[in-house]
Amino acid sequence: MGNAVYRVAIASTDNRYVDQHFGRAESFLIVDVDEDGNYEEIEQRFVIPVCNGGSHDNEKLKKGVEALLDCNFVLAAKIGPGASYELKDHGIxxxxxxxxxxxxxxxxxxxxxxxxxxGGVLA
Structure with missing residues (x-):
């Protein structure tokens, strides 16, 4: 693989499918993607889920996002507007x-x- 162009956090229960709600994810598969679109698995990063049966704790949400600050993108099966906004606020x-x-x-x-x-710009 060439030099990584960007890093992605993937909400997955098995590291094979993007199948997890962002707020319920207990871990994220972290991958680096190169200029040709090839990806390399870097690690499985464990986090504390930010969602408690529909209610969100803002401190937990901030901590969850802080665990992903080295990533450029997050892929999830579902992500709520609060989490999406918090990520965007950090350039993700x-x-x-x-x-x-x-x-x-x-x-x-x-x-x-x-x-x-x-010529578009992300985020």
């Missing part, structure tokens, strides 16, 4: 992109390349 773009990890990363990479071609 989040997407609801359920599916197989490789497929979801391929879709994300295609979206990023499209934005770059259009």
């Amino acid at each position: 773009a989040s997407f609801e992109m359920p599916g197989e990890v490789g497929d979801s990363l391929y879709r994300l990479d295609g979206y990023i390349k499209l934005l770059e071609e259009m």
